[in-house]
Amino acid sequence: MNRISEYSALAEAEIRALDFPKDEFDGLYAPVAYGMQAGGKRLRPTLLLMAADAFGKCPEKALRPAVGIEMFHNFTLLHDDVMDKSDLRRGRPTVHSKWDENTAILSGDTMLTLATKLISEVDDSILRPVLDTFNDQALRVYEGQRLDMDFENLDEVDFDRYIEMIKAKTGALLGGAAKIGALIGGASSEDADRMYDFGMMLGVAFQIEDDYLDTFGNADTFGKPIGGDINNNKKTFLMVKAIAMGGPNADALKAALRMPAGPTKVKTVTRIYEAMGMPAVSKAEVAAYSSKALAAIKKTSLSDEAREAFRKLIDKLIVRTK
């Protein structure tokens, strides 16, 4: 197996095969099933399966843990949506708007425990490192979410802290997925750690890309309205980096951020970003983190052929900018 779409199809099929208790506990598990049907790229389970296949030619042994990683990801989305009071995700009502907040909290908790169970479906010999990797990435994700929430109350965010935030909030989960897949494939602990680094760097590149697309992407392919981050004054790569760059454009940006939300604000801020060359700055940063991801892969004992799949994954994610 070597096409990325084959791994994601495998993950998707396993997710669709999930079976939940019906009847009296439907109020608990129907929102879980709904949260898992959200679709999306299935990037995290895809990466886990790819890593298991690269090291051990055994993607099928990694299927349930791959679903576990996606379950964890969807648990974080479900609780994040409650915290952000977001009514829509990928065009569908969020769990708390379709049911209610208490249901979203409780079914989210359920997803975290179900994710831990799924992740644990590995050989006894690797249960402890797999579980430790999973729990440690989970704590990093919460720390990242906490930083992100703290940033909301700040006028300016230090660029290094922004990078630290996305490493935790986005990078750690991709790192954990790659490392767990590698462990299932029988990788040495050194190789598994390098795969963690790969996932981490890929995650940072991916998040910067996502921040870029929220302003400069195509609404049809991006999947949500363009300019949402600008209207919410969200501390994105574009905003944090532009302010860190300083100068008169940065001052103009700070003034524009005080404008009321709306198309005029989006247009004004976007023009300032363009004047500052932010699209090029953003692409350069994505390229830099992609190179770090590739460098991590090159340090593993994987053959050139096996590495190729991960290079393709980076290309696939970065093609999104074009």
Added chain:
Amino acid sequence: MNRISEYSALAEAEIRALDFPKDEFDGLYAPVAYGMQAGGKRLRPTLLLMAADAFGKCPEKALRPAVGIEMFHNFTLLHDDVMDKSDLRRGRPTVHSKWDENTAILSGDTMLTLATKLISEVDDSILRPVLDTFNDQALRVYEGQRLDMDFENLDEVDFDRYIEMIKAKTGALLGGAAKIGALIGGASSEDADRMYDFGMMLGVAFQIEDDYLDTFGNADTFGKPIGGDINNNKKTFLMVKAIAMGGPNADALKAALRMPAGPTKVKTVTRIYEAMGMPAVSKAEVAAYSSKALAAIKKTSLSDEAREAFRKLIDKLIVRTK
């Protein structure tokens, strides 16, 4: 070691020794530390330590998992308080009223992952059964909470479903604590299962007792105002059982439940319960579940001397009615 207070003191000391990251992640971990300092009886870790000592004379090996069980318990209280919009717990502001709801959700999630990490601090040879026991009891707790929430929207609750709810919401965690302690002590899987049954039955007795005390207890020793359940029309053992008993008093009870909250309502409902003999009915049910708990202990391979500690634990919990 054989006095219950020694086990609870051991648990308390280990909880106080917990160390959390400070500085930039204080917004995540300070609410966790606060939630763990709530005090209380420390019943769950005490039971876990007692079981480890009974089977293996090794309470010290069980200390971190005991803290994990208490961490899980406090995680559920933290999220339950958000769902119930409760501002006080044991006389202190709840986490969401001291900080905010989003902090309570995120720090609660953090507690669940930290609990899983603490529970996993056992020998590799028993990691899987301990982890499975922990995750399965967690799902039962969520199912119990879901049933409890569903009951709020019902005029009447079937008595058997009420018992099922408290088995899940309260019994499963005590069962899990006893079973995990037994496993750490080296118990056979049969003995460990009997300890689960012991904890489960103890939990049901304990919850019926707690429901009783909410109406008939002493405010000073109970720790919260008497009559809260009546004012909230909460589906407690007293209400569900009294309505199941039927007759004119049950009809009068249904009418009284429609009264506005306040001391008159509490007095009226309490008098109906008294007229129906609910204190005696309640004590009989507590005694019946206590007997089931004792019967489970008798089926284990434990010596009479080792069993004695668990009999004392039941007595200690049931003495509360007097």
